[in-house]
Amino acid sequence: MGAMEQSSDDVCRRAADAIESMGDGEVSRREVRFLESHVEECAECESYLDRMRLVLAALGEMKRVPAPEELLEAVMAYLMGAVRPEAGGERQPHRRRGVLVLAGAAGVGVAVAAAVAISRWSGGHRPDDGLAATMG
Amino acid sequence: MPRSRYSREGREDARLVESCRDGDTEAFASLVERYQDSVYSVAVRMTGDRDEAADVAQEAFIKAFESLDTYEARRPFRPWVLRIATNAAIDHLRRRKNREVPFEMTSESGRDPGGGPGLVIEFRGRESEIPENVSIANETAEIVHSALAGLQDNYRAVLVLHHMEGMSYREIARVLGVPRNTAKTWGMRARALLCDSLEEVM
Numbered sequence: 152m153g154a155m156e157q158s159s160d161d162v163c164r165r166a167a168d169a170i171e172s173m174g175d176g177e178v179s180r181r182e183v184r185f186l187e188s189h190v191e192e193c194a195e196c197e198s199y200l201d202r203m204r205l206v207l208a209a210l211g212e213m214k215r216v217p218a219p220e221e222l223l224e225a226v227m228a229y230l231m232g233a234v235r236p237e238a239g240g241e242r243q244p245h246r247r248r249g250v251l252v253l254a255g256a257a258g259v260g261v262a263v264a265a266a267v268a269i270s271r272w273s274g275g276h277r278p279d280d281g282l283a284a285t286m287g
Numbered sequence: 288m289p290r291s292r293y294s295r296e297g298r299e300d301a302r303l304v305e306s307c308r309d310g311d312t313e314a315f316a317s318l319v320e321r322y323q324d325s326v327y328s329v330a331v332r333m334t335g336d337r338d339e340a341a342d343v344a345q346e347a348f349i350k351a352f353e354s355l356d357t358y359e360a361r362r363p364f365r366p367w368v369l370r371i372a373t374n375a376a377i378d379h380l381r382r383r384k385n386r387e388v389p390f391e392m393t394s395e396s397g398r399d400p401g402g403g404p405g406l407v408i409e410f411r412g413r414e415s416e417i418p419e420n421v422s423i424a425n426e427t428a429e430i431v432h433s434a435l436a437g438l439q440d441n442y443r444a445v446l447v448l449h450h451m452e453g454m455s456y457r458e459i460a461r462v463l464g465v466p467r468n469t470a471k472t473w474g475m476r477a478r479a480l481l482c483d484s485l486e487e488v489m
Contacts, residue, residue, distance in 0.1 A: 171475045171478070171479065174474065174475060174478040175471070175475075199482060205431065205485060206431055206478055206485070209427065209428045209431035210431070210435075210446060210481075213332070213432075213450055215324045215327075215451065216324070216328045216331050216337075217327075218324050218327035218341075218344065222323055222345060223316065223320060225341075225345050226316075226348045227316055230312055230315065230349070230352060
């Protein structure tokens with residue numbers, strides 16, 4: 152391949168780089184002028200430029216699609232299913248409600264243990280046979 | 288335009304997230320309303336099917352709710368939720384491919400996008416239901432959109448996030464978990480492949 156052909160390839164490579172930069176809106180005015188000049192002489196690069204413009208036009212017409220109304224309902228229904236309503240009607244997140252349940256259970260447990268201890272201390276309760284047996 | 292953390296919308300997003308963390312599920316409903324079109328649209332463009340997109344979008348919002356503790360209020364909310372949505376869509380596509388469900392071919396070009404390893408998902412045929420403000424020739428637009436649907440997932444994701452959602456490559460890089468230059472290179476390769484799809488008709 153001669154020097155002229157190599158130079159032509161370099162020019163087309165530069166044109167291709169400029170065309171690819173168009174996709175990001177980052178082509179400089181200098182590159183635009185270079186492209187406009189080059190494509191007048193190079194059918195292949197002119198074709199690539201035309202195709203990139205059409206691709207960018209098609210991509211630019213890609214619009215958001217409105218979400219279906221049911222989407223919000225479905226998401227919230229799922230989240231509400233994970234959040235059970237309190238007896239008083241006020242809803243709390245599951246994790247916070249879980250802490251409240253544990254706190255309540257702990258309180259009840261303490262009360263029961265205290266009642267058992269008081270009962271035994273008052274002397275009316277005998278250790279069960281199993282323990283008595285181990286005490287000899 | 289993306290909402291920065293310093294914009295009014297960005298501050299409102301941060302306030303809503305904080306309310307969510309305090310147990311206010313209605314605040315999350317507000318966030319869903321704000322971003323459901325973006326999330327759903329990305330899912331539609333990635334899956335090519337409205338019903339599947341609805342499933343993906345729902346899954347994405349539920350994951351977002353469950354992951355609110357990981358959201359950094361100093362960063363914009365939209366790229367964060369779109370990251371979840373894009374990953375949910377890609378995961379969905381992988382599961383779909385593994386089920387080997389036969390797809391409808393709507394593109395007659397049948398081009399192999401090449402570009403290396405990756406999933407090639409043919410469009411499932413509901414493209415006519417997806418609205419486009421088509422000012423270019425319908426045939427050309429159809430070829431480009433069919434080729435877009437046939438790109439490997441990461442390439443398609445970059446184009447959808449950049450051209451439809453207007454995200455910068457820096458934001459796209461965060462969404463996809465890759466360096467910025469990688470996201471930009473994927474975008475360039477993707478557009479080059481779309482250009483190739485028009486070669487036969489021009």
